[in-house]
Amino acid sequence: MEEYKKRIIKAIQYIDNNLDIELSLEKVSEIAAYSPFHFHRIFRLITGETIQSYIIRKRIEKSAFYLALRKNIKVKEIYLQFGFSNHSTFNKTFKKYYGKAPSEFRKSAPENFHKIQLKQSKNGQIDMVFQQYICNIENLLNWTNMNLKIKVTDLPEMNLAAVMSLGIANVEHSFNILINWAKKKNLFSEDHVKMISVYHDSFKVTPANKVRIHAYMLLDEKLKKQEGEVFSETIEPGKFIFGSGEVTLNDFEQCWVSLFLWIKENNYTARKAFPFEIYHTNFKEHPEGKMIVDFCIPIN
Template structure:
């Protein structure tokens, strides 16, 4: 079995985990979904994700809990631990404190209204502390950025079919795009005049470390494809999105996303449980100022 086949099978498992965090996720069940034996599955999963299956599932559940505790303060603790697959408040509390170094109730109390990122740090005496990293910019500066660099619309986006390749961590997204483009060239899909590249974010940088965030390198398709090697057909659902078209440099992307999410909150919009994505309308390397013409798209209710 090739490494491409391994990645394709593990991607099926990651999709399943994301969609079933509330359920029991035994190794045997997940191995079956990936068409592995339990023994080989555990080894290959760790090779792909750099985490054991248990640590990966626990991290995903704790990250989801952290986001709900900080952003959904109307939800009860019971609703939250049930929604991520825990039956016992004490087990949830112990697991959360082990992961973040603080109880769920204290985490909720300490979380500010707006924050850039949740980080855990290890103190000099080996204890975990949670830090809510604040924005480097004041809200007024963020608003200035949006008013002067961003064309913001609320739009109904159509369903889109994309060919996509998995990247675990921002450090691997370039390799994922290289794999995708090589595949597209072999299929005579690329280069073409109207081909659009799309990056899809399956994790939030607010709570997931950059080297663990799950990202898909994508290419918009005119017709559906069959899964082949590392390349999967991915469906981006239709629905309401905040869409901000910007012409910016690569270092400005983080500021653009931060500002757009702040704009979403300031204007009373609620995030919908789908994946944010970027649609690129040019090759920034051909731009005289190395700027990207890009749509930042946030799904909302």
Template sequence: MANLQHLTTEYQNRMNAVFKYIDTHLNTALTLEVVAEIAIYSPYHFHRIFKVITGEPLTVYINRRRLEKAAADLMHKPDIAITELALQYGFSSNSSFTRAFKKFYGVSPSTFRVELPGKFSKIRQPKSKNGQPNFLFERYLWSIQELKNWIDMNAHITTVELPELQIAYVTAIGHTKVKEAYQQLIHWATPRELMQQPETKMITVYHDSFKVTDPDKVRISAGIKVPKNTKTEGAVATTTLPANKYIKGCFTITLAEFEKAWSSLFIWMNEKGYKKADANPFEIYHNDFRTHPEQKCIVDLYIPIQKAI
């Protein structure tokens, strides 16, 4: 297994294809054989590599993704039926989905929907004596009104239509791995003179929400904007962020204020009656915070939203 750890860069691009496939086929039978074929590996070889990269066996990862996606839908899609969610994410029945959800989050889907949106966060859930999360309904770190006041003073918010954005990226599994992912990306981009281009922007894409996913399992893309048809290699891959309508929040904030900024922006979205689209939120950075006199980031936060019918 130790030898595999030195080869994760070689395997990462195939794993990126696997992550995308799983996310778009959660309602199907995602067997080891089917997913291994996407990675172009034998099931035995793929199983070992996948566990090294993600820290989880394939079946555990798939089950977690199904439950987390369902939890996100419960927060952002108040009209969707729980029975529909069960079928959408590959569960054989409403009862099997409810049992799995309650085991994972500590509450039923219906309770989660009613009591937890806006309050629930995997970041700050305390542990019980047996090491499992203790899902008591904790008090907000900031009240909703405080967050609304804070965003009024610290952000300029608009809705914008963005064209497709082509990015080169390195995948990070867990929030502590983002710095390493950016180092890999910059090491690749610098000799290609991509970092010197004025249109180059660093972009962080969040495939998971910290409200429903443990921080050490959140999948994040550390990326930069690149021209179309840019060729990549090793752990660096390319993807396209879709053309869409977005809520755009412009901030000048410290690193410690990012969670507050995201929470506030989602509250603003709900207050204004917008609904989140299925695409991923992301950040675009406009400076190196280390050169800012107050160590602040000049950053735009984007939440994809559904267009009015």
């Protein structure tokens, strides 16, 4: 737990102290000693913001401070210093946070603006922010202990029937195609069939309407040829981290982030293979919308 606190605080402090330089996800995640993919998800869950949103907000807040207290500095110098390429972008972004243009804000900022900021700091506002993030980590880990059973296991090769889904909204349709195909071939039985989703893109870099999430069904034997939209794929054998639990759809993000934290804590590294989910029950058939799921990450 102490290590998580140190890493998150170290990353936030690095951002806050370097708002005048380029802050890439790769650089900040390196400071926190996480991979960019893992850190992006952890940061968002803990702070409630993406890294990019957090950086923009902090740059706008710092710009407001400069506008109020350093009135001899031109607005252009301020927005260029904090990474805004032109006045139009800076003006639009600033108005989103403060409801007025930078020049108007400068005119109306109180003379004791800096005293207000100092007073907020003395009252523990900054410490409270860090404490809130730490509390989020503690809550996440507590939630994990209560809701997921995590284990490391070896899996054999898995033969799959697959239907491609482009965009998260189309996943259910892809599963329906797969189930109808299986029923016609007498392969579908709700008692023992395993349905699987494999993520072929990251939500970090791919829009939700374009991310590829293939719908899969585990087969006893490899599918010999493509049949309509149904084609054959294989999950290679190897070592996997399994996080298993009965959860709702809203819990999925927490489950994935929990596994990423667990991997780091236990000195494992993810293999360059796609993570996936194995569904054992249907959330539509549960009164609380819950389903039994295995969240699986290939590891070395």
